[in-house]
Amino acid sequence: MGKPTRLVIFGRQGAGKGTQCLRLVERYGVVHISTGDMLRAERAADTKLGRDAGRIMDAGGLVGDDIMIPVAKNRIAAADVVSAGFVLDGFPRTTDQAEGLFAALGDERLHAVINLDVPLDEVTTRMKARGRGDDTDEAIAQRLALYEKETQPVLDWFEERGLLVPVDGLGTEEEVTDRLISAVDRTLTADGDDA
Ligand code: ADP
Numbered sequence: 001m002g003k004p005t006r007l008v009i010f011g012r013q014g015a016g017k018g019t020q021c022l023r024l025v026e027r028y029g030v031v032h033i034s035t036g037d038m039l040r041a042e043r044a045a046d047t048k049l050g051r052d053a054g055r056i057m058d059a060g061g062l063v064g065d066d067i068m069i070p071v072a073k074n075r076i077a078a079a080d081v082v083s084a085g086f087v088l089d090g091f092p093r094t095t096d097q098a099e100g101l102f103a104a105l106g107d108e109r110l111h112a113v114i115n116l117d118v119p120l121d122e123v124t125t126r127m128k129a130r131g132r133g134d135d136t137d138e139a140i141a142q143r144l145a146l147y148e149k150e151t152q153p154v155l156d157w158f159e160e161r162g163l164l165v166p167v168d169g170l171g172t173e174e175e176v177t178d179r180l181i182s183a184v185d186r187t188l189t190a191d192g193d194d195a
Contacts, residue, residue: 007114014122023177072088072101
């Protein structure tokens, strides 16, 4: 197996991040780390962490950095993730979490931080088309506005460090996957790492 690839992916709700994460897992052999999935699993297992996090998730808030940073660090340090690499989804969500991620990685480089970009009006249309019970127009607008407010500072943080790679998320799943793979491959070859 080649060297492990380490990626972070950002994208609005409805941008197709879940599907594209699966494609990245297939292509690079990385482990998909979704902090939202991890918290939901803790919840299902009724652990203390799951109960504490569950209350915050229901209230639409962010679980505290004091909880989230150690949770993510532990996962990143696990043997399977160290050897296979990862695509991080849902973390970091604050600049403190981003600092925590860098601290956890030490000398290991993050290869790319992808911003899977689908314009607001398009994700709004997609979410309305899903027609889920909780997807009222106001709820959709509110979730997207919150994403913008929370995520922009973290995107700026990575941009300042030259790591942010914008990828156009419009088009078919295959088109988007092709763009993602070219973008990641470029960052892998950029400094002599094996692609
Ligand atoms: P969503 O796109 O709805 O935010 P996620 O599955 O990524 O879905 O996360 C679900 C919830 O879990 C979030 O709304 C938040 O309460 C919590 N959560 C997940 N990741 C983090 C994180 N990195 N920091 C703080 N809270 C988090």
